[in-house]
Amino acid sequence: MIIISNEDMTIAQLVDVARNHAVVGLCESVKQKIISSRKAVEKMLDEKRIVYGITTGFGSLANKAIDQADVEELQKNLIISHATGVGNPLPEDVVRAMILLRAKSLSQGHSGVRLELVEALLALLNKNVVPVVPEKGSLGASGDLCPLSHMVLPLLGEGEAFFEGERMDGVTAMEKAGIKIITLQAKEGLALNNGTQCMTAVGALALHDARNLLANAEKIAALSLEALNGRIDAFDERIHGLRRHIGQQLSAKLMIEYTKGSTFINTSTPNREGNFRVQDAYALRCIPQVHGATRDTLAHVSRIIEQEINAVTDNPLIFDDQAISGGNFHGQPVALVMDFLGIAMAEIANISERRTERMVNDALSNGLPAYLADTRNDAGLHSGFMIVQYAAAALVSENKVLAHPASVDSIPSSNNQEDHVSMGTIAARKAAEIIENVLQVVAMEALTAAQAIDLRRIKPDWSERGDKWFGVGTEKLGENSEKVYKAIREKVPAMLKDRVVAPDIAAVANILR
Numbered sequence: 001m002i003i004i005s006n007e008d009m010t011i012a013q014l015v016d017v018a019r020n021h022a023v024v025g026l027c028e029s030v031k032q033k034i035i036s037s038r039k040a041v042e043k044m045l046d047e048k049r050i051v052y053g054i055t056t057g058f059g060s061l062a063n064k065a066i067d068q069a070d071v072e073e074l075q076k077n078l079i080i081s082h083a084t085g086v087g088n089p090l091p092e093d094v095v096r097a098m099i100l101l102r103a104k105s106l107s108q109g110h111s112g113v114r115l116e117l118v119e120a121l122l123a124l125l126n127k128n129v130v131p132v133v134p135e136k137g138s139l140g141a142s143g144d145l146c147p148l149s150h151m152v153l154p155l156l157g158e159g160e161a162f163f164e165g166e167r168m169d170g171v172t173a174m175e176k177a178g179i180k181i182i183t184l185q186a187k188e189g190l191a192l193n194n195g196t197q198c199m200t201a202v203g204a205l206a207l208h209d210a211r212n213l214l215a216n217a218e219k220i221a222a223l224s225l226e227a228l229n230g231r232i233d234a235f236d237e238r239i240h241g242l243r244r245h246i247g248q249q250l251s252a253k254l255m256i257e258y259t260k261g262s263t264f265i266n267t268s269t270p271n272r273e274g275n276f277r278v279q280d281a282y283a284l285r286c287i288p289q290v291h292g293a294t295r296d297t298l299a300h301v302s303r304i305i306e307q308e309i310n311a312v313t314d315n316p317l318i319f320d321d322q323a324i325s326g327g328n329f330h331g332q333p334v335a336l337v338m339d340f341l342g343i344a345m346a347e348i349a350n351i352s353e354r355r356t357e358r359m360v361n362d363a364l365s366n367g368l369p370a371y372l373a374d375t376r377n378d379a380g381l382h383s384g385f386m387i388v389q390y391a392a393a394a395l396v397s398e399n400k401v402l403a404h405p406a407s408v409d410s411i412p413s414s415n416n417q418e419d420h421v422s423m424g425t426i427a428a429r430k431a432a433e434i435i436e437n438v439l440q441v442v443a444m445e446a447l448t449a450a451q452a453i454d455l456r457r458i459k460p461d462w463s464e465r466g467d468k469w470f471g472v473g474t475e476k477l478g479e480n481s482e483k484v485y486k487a488i489r490e491k492v493p494a495m496l497k498d499r500v501v502a503p504d505i506a507a508v509a510n511i512l513r
Contacts, residue, residue, distance in 0.1 A: 131153060
């Protein structure tokens with residue numbers, strides 16, 4: 001059970017709720033904060049104060065006073081009029097994360113909502129009612145107005161939701177789950193849809209996946225280093241200590257650790273023709289510099305996202321008996337780091353594809369056969385891993401388009417009242433899409449590296465190369481690399497003759513997940 005308390009929520013807890021359906025509750029002190037904040041709003045109403053979004057219209061209509069008798073209709077109209085999303089529904093885990101983050105924000109006692117509203121949000125989570133939230137329609141400025149409004153609709157008996165795997169109207173979903181339909185009161189509609197919870201939900205889950213993927217990408221890179229008889233001296237800690245970057249130093253350390261004990265790794269020993277290969281191409285030699293830079297980027301992104309998941313981002317905010325209008329709903333902090341996350345992870349695919357190319361290219365692979373096809377008996381008959389590299393290249397190219405930053409764009413809205421917007425939700429969705437592409441590219445590298453290792457181990461007599469190809473007779477992977485290799489081979493056998501490769505890629509991608 002995850003308890004929303006005065007302590008910061010972690011990304012791990014968010015993932016546990018979003019994907020593992022952990023039950024969520026409120027601690028008593030948080031409940032008291034919510035109640036106290038609500039009393040402040042009710043006092044403002046009793047005193048007939050003019051307060052933005054409570055007794056006025058919204059956006060550029062903020063100068064229009066609203067009669068107290070119309071306050072409930074005002075709040076409902078805000079939600080239903082702002083539910084203008086298009087596109088496919090956001091995934092279940094994203095919507096569940098949105099609900100959790102909205103509840104966390106409201107629970108901090110600066111939003112002026114009733115306790116029963118926060119409890120209704122938690123009921124959606126605990127009974128797994130998942131509102132249908134279209135993926136597109138947010139500018140990321142006055143918060144994620146559009147997606148958050150869709151998230152709220154079932155609570156009002158509107159919109160659609162998924163319940164027990166079935167898509168249905170909001171009223172039916174609420175009835176089946178046994179959750180009471182609510183009527184929004186003063187401030188509550190505004191408190192629900194002003195915030196960055198959509199972009200932050202997408203971003204936090206993408207960050208979690210990126211961390212996991214980067215850890216796996218380094219294991220796969222080590223396997224490729226061995227498959228290509230790469231040199232280990234480029235990972236000497238003395239080199240990386242001089243550069244000082246923490247991510248780079250850790251990456252280099254891991255490459256040495258993963259390949260420890262390997263007989264595939266190249267040393268200064270000359271090959272059979274008496275020649276030295278004194279250094280490798282960048283795709284091998286610069287793994288720490290490239291992967292390490294992404295590590296450091298993820299550390300920065302983590303700091304910003306961890307702050308945002310614990311932030312209060314609606315407007316106006318309640319401080320004792322004051323309601324103060326500000327702009328915490330603006331998504332710029334998330335927008336920038338989501339663009340940065342997408343760019344940093346795209347580079348992991350870039351360098352991964354280059355290692356795949358080196359393994360399938362017999363002019364670059366240090367003695368492996370063209371396209372890693374087992375051509376001992378059927379030279380030219382099989383294409384092997386030729387098109388695996390094509391597919392990786394296609395995804396890398398797509399990532400270059402997706403990596404164009406969304407945060408540099410802005411389109412004024414609301415009669416130019418909201419004249420600078422963040423596009424943070426677009427940035428987050430792009431980052432998530434890039435990370436999925438990177439996963440597939442790294443899966444292709446893993447599959448290719450395992451095939452290359454198999455071909456090294458069988459010591460074939462490759463046409464005119466004979467035993468001159470470098471690495472002949474080597475047998476032993478590093479202990480950690482051997483575990484990675486076995487995990488792949490438990491799901492996917494070596495390719496002795498051409499077969500449909502797509503299921504193999506999918507199987508390895510699932511291992512990485």
